[in-house]
Amino acid sequence: MLKGKTVLVTGGTGSFGKKFIKRILQDDVKKVIVFSRDELKQYEMAQEFTDARMRFFIGDVRDKDRLYRAFDGVDIVIHAAAMKHVGACEYNPFEAVKTNINGAQNIIEAAIDRGVEKVIALSTDKAASPVNLYGATKLVSDKLFVAANSYVGEKPTRFSVVRYGNVVGSRGSVVPFFKKVKETGRVPITDERMTRFWITLEHGVQFVIDNLERMRGGEVFVPKIPSMNVMDLAKAIAPECEIEIVGIRPGEKLHEAMIMVDDARHTKEFDTYYVIQPEFPWWSEAYVESGKSLPEGFKYTSDANTEWLTIEELRSLVEGI
Secondary structure (H helix, E strand, C coil): CCCCCEEEEECCCCHHHHHHHHHHCCCCCCEEEEEECCHHHHHHHHHHCCCCCEEEEECCCCCHHHHHHHCCCCCEEEECCCCCCHHHHHHCHHHHHHHHHHHHHHHHHHHHHHCCCEEEEECCHHHCCCCCHHHHHHHHHHHHHHHHHHCCCCCCCEEEEECCCEECCCCCCHHHHHHHHHHHCEEEECCCCCEEEEECHHHHHHHHHHHHHHCCCCCEEEECCCEEEHHHHHHHHCCCCEEEECCCCCCCCCCCEEECHHHHCCEEECCCEEEECCCCCCCCCHHHCCCEECCCCCCEEHHHCCCECCHHHHHHHHCCC
8 A cells, every 4th residue: 555655754763653654664655754853863864764665754743834844745654753751751741742742733734734644643542541641641642533533524534543561672761771771780660569451563553554444533553562561671781680679650551551441342353353343423443343342340450460571582573772
């Protein structure tokens, strides 16, 4: 479906954006536009991505006028730009609101008015039953993208959301942090009971591409991915180090969730993913009728997962990061 299409990625210089763009350049896309606000990162990326189909567009999702200009002639938008660090969002709350919520609405309005065909917004497990500001802003963003399908009118634009857990080795995440601090001989752990969902960049990228094909507009797609215990991760990366329990940080959960009980009532299960369906009066279940309804009281949380990564599997995953 990407053949001959112009694809724009907001936050395109980030970990996901670079991996996604590298992947779709293997397809017969017409043009790929990186939309982000950091000129240095764009300059560095341009040295690496020299394909003639690449374009680099300086801009901020907070700036609706700039988005209108950038979306001219664009067929597909992948919205990966966000303030995502829990601590930074807690300390700068309205900055997170302006980027993650106001920016989402700007994407929606620009996409509808410019006739973009499909928009997929990246979400996070922290948006399910959020306890921190980052998760709360992403929940609002998810709701905005789902609801946008109700007021596109006769326009062709459709919006869907992809929600998944921690990405192995993404910038600013726990893997590079553990690798750095292990040189001190001590690894700080917030709580030895803590669990997280875990996904590789490659899996996340392919999941987004797959859902560009599946989406009809309004779905939240959730992959089935393994969980890991933070103590196992520490043992995989720094087995020789002393563990220091430092306590849970502000806005942090012991366990993450991707589907809560109330969402489960209108969720369909497939072999490798779930589809949280929108509660629209016009929504047709026709294309997800082969999915399985979930049992009463179901929830998809990192501590109650059926699939877990072992220390050896974690060690294999983080090698080379």
